[in-house]
Amino acid sequence: MPTSTPEKQSLIKRAYLALLDRAxxxxxxxxxxxxxxxxxxxxxxxLFAHVVLEINLPLKPMAVVLAILVxxxxxSMLRWRNRDEVSNESLFFSLLVxxxxxxxxxxxxxxxxxxxxxxxxxxxxLAAALLSPWASRSIAGITGVCFVVQIxxxxxxxxxxxxxxxxxxxxxxxxxxxxxxxxxxxxRILREHDEHLSGLRQRAAExxxxxxxxxxxxxxxxxxxxxxxxxxxxxxxxxxxxQFKQDDALMExxxxxxxxxxxCKAIVSGILMSAGEVRAESPQQTTLIGFFDTLxxxxxxTRPVVEFDYRNTIDHDPLxxxxxxxxxxxxxxxxNALEASxxxxxxxxxxxxxxxxxxxxxxxxxxxxxMLKHFGRPYNSSKGKPGGGLGLFLSLNVARAxxxxxxxxxxxxxGAVVTMVLPLEALELNEEAAHD
Numbered sequence: 299m300p301t302s303t304p305e306k307q308s309l310i311k312r313a314y315l316a317l318l319d320r321a322x323x324x325x326x327x328x329x330x331x332x333x334x335x336x337x338x339x340x341x342x343x344x345l346f347a348h349v350v351l352e353i354n355l356p357l358k359p360m361a362v363v364l365a366i367l368v369x370x371x372x373x374s375m376l377r378w379r380n381r382d383e384v385s386n387e388s389l390f391f392s393l394l395v396x397x398x399x400x401x402x403x404x405x406x407x408x409x410x411x412x413x414x415x416x417x418x419x420x421x422x423x424l425a426a427a428l429l430s431p432w433a434s435r436s437i438a439g440i441t442g443v444c445f446v447v448q449i450x451x452x453x454x455x456x457x458x459x460x461x462x463x464x465x466x467x468x469x470x471x472x473x474x475x476x477x478x479x480x481x482x483x484x485x486r487i488l489r490e491h492d493e494h495l496s497g498l499r500q501r502a503a504e505x506x507x508x509x510x511x512x513x514x515x516x517x518x519x520x521x522x523x524x525x526x527x528x529x530x531x532x533x534x535x536x537x538x539x540x541q542f543k544q545d546d547a548l549m550e551x552x553x554x555x556x557x558x559x560x561x562c563k564a565i566v567s568g569i570l571m572s573a574g575e576v577r578a579e580s581p582q583q584t585t586l587i588g589f590f591d592t593l594x595x596x597x598x599x600t601r602p603v604v605e606f607d608y609r610n611t612i613d614h615d616p617l618x619x620x621x622x623x624x625x626x627x628x629x630x631x632x633x634n635a636l637e638a639s640x641x642x643x644x645x646x647x648x649x650x651x652x653x654x655x656x657x658x659x660x661x662x663x664x665x666x667x668x669m670l671k672h673f674g675r676p677y678n679s680s681k682g683k684p685g686g687g688l689g690l691f692l693s694l695n696v697a698r699a700x701x702x703x704x705x706x707x708x709x710x711x712x713g714a715v716v717t718m719v720l721p722l723e724a725l726e727l728n729e730e731a732a733h734d
Contacts, residue, residue: 326378328483329392329428332476333371336396339472340364340403343414347407355455356406363402370395390425390433397421397437401444409453410445413465418445420473427484522566530559561600582620583727586654587612590647593625597632607644607659614649617727624725627696631658631704631716634690638662639713649722653702656718664708673706693718700724 344360347353374392378384400421404412418441425437457465536542537552584592587610594608628645635643639660646657665673673690690704697704702720709715 326374326384326389326392328480329389329424330371330374330378332424332480333367333374333396335476336400337364337368337371340367344407351458351461353407353455353457360403360406363399363406367395367399386430386433389428390436393421393425393429393437394440397441397444401447404448405451405453406455407453408455408457409451410448411453411457411462413457413462413469415445415448416466416469416473420476423477424480427481522562526559526562526566530556530563533559557600583617584620585615586618586649586725587615589618589620589624590645593628594645597629601633601636602640603636603643604640605642607642609644609646611646611648616722618725619727621725623696624700624720627693627718628656628658630690630693631718635660635662635714635716652722654718654720654722654725656720657715658718659709659713659715661713664712664714665706670706670708673704 340360341364344355344357348355348357397418400417404410404415407414409415421441422434422438425434428434429437533552533555537549537556542548542552590610590612594606597603598606632643632645635658639662642661644657644659646655646659648655673694694704697718697720700720701724702718705717705719707715707717
């Protein structure tokens with residue numbers, strides 16, 4: 299059954315929400331990396347201030363704060379390494395830990411007199427980039443409270459005045475560098491997800507287009523069934539007449555017409571079967587090699603092909619379901635190759651890494667750059683015919699529905715090759731179904 303428009307909109311919404319969850323995960327990873335930078339920076343600054351500047355810092359409580367930050371970051375790495383979703387609350391909590399540990403370290407190293415107090419601004423920028431509006435506003439308010447706490451809560455350490463200007467410069471450069479690097483990375487991640495979401499919308503629009511085409515094709519198949527049956531009966535009557543029997547040329551023409559009528563009937567039956575209006579009592583089983591041999595024999599018998607090079611190097615021959623959509627996908631690609639190269643077409647079938655690989659080659663003029671760029675889009679054709687480009691469009695969507703894809707490219711010095719890659723497990727018939 300084709301998916302209705304409301305169902306598609308629901309699918310897009312769920313895909314979009316899942317995409318946002320994955321985006322949150324990718325934003326958690328840079329935050330973890332930034333926290334490691336903060337740990338190394340704190341260690342270096344504490345050692346420099348204590349050893350070089352000879353500022354008497356309370357090393358024990360500062361070391362405890364550092365240990366807490368390291369432990370939390372190790373926990374975050376393990377928790378989010380293989381997770382698919384992370385909530386806004388988890389990001390909010392992570393930034394809270396950063397703010398509170400920064401507050402503790404500033405208290406033990408001069409309080410509000412410490413020039414690195416302006417690292418609070420970095421936390422506010424990170425919150426604005428990572429969190430929802432309520433969470434980012436909360437972080438901004440909490441950092442403001444922590445700043446006031448630094449003023450009211452006297453630090454046990456006094457920072458010499460001569461180090462303040464140099465510290466302010468270092469703090470400014472550090473803030474600027476981290477903000478630029480981090481925001482650029484976040485923007486790149488968001489652009490990638492926007493592009494992916496745009497692709498999802500395009501896929502949904504294409505599938506909607508296919509549904510409309512399927513309804514039209516199903517209606518057309520119903521309408522064509524009766525005239526095809528009438529023509530077949532009349533042609534059979536003609537072939538039994540004396541005039542036809544005595545004329546070998548007419549008999550050959552009549553035989554060819556019957557072949558083409560049978561092909562049209564098979565196409566109509568295939569359309570109706572794909573639409574779910576005709577169903578066999580049991581799935582049509584075949585083997586992978588047998589499927590290709592039958593397909594090639596049928597295609598060659600109904601097309602004016604001059605030279606056809608068929609190479610089947612499949613070693614394992616599993617049972618599969620003979621799928622009408624798969625047949626049509628390969629036939630569409632072969633038809634396009636034959637139209638571009640009437641004298642020679644090649645089909646190669648192989649299995650590699652549990653993937654079925656089908657290559658169709660021709661000696662035609664190849665794909666134009668615009669065709670390669672927009673390959674598989676409806677009505678993207680170089681033939682200049684109304685409705686052109688639908689064959690490759692439908693083939694690409696059949697491949698995607700089976701979990702595969704189609705890759706076109708030009709051959710040197712002439713011709714084109716279209717490679718269809720499908721997961722073998724999508725075609726194989728499981729043992730239970732095979733014995734039913």
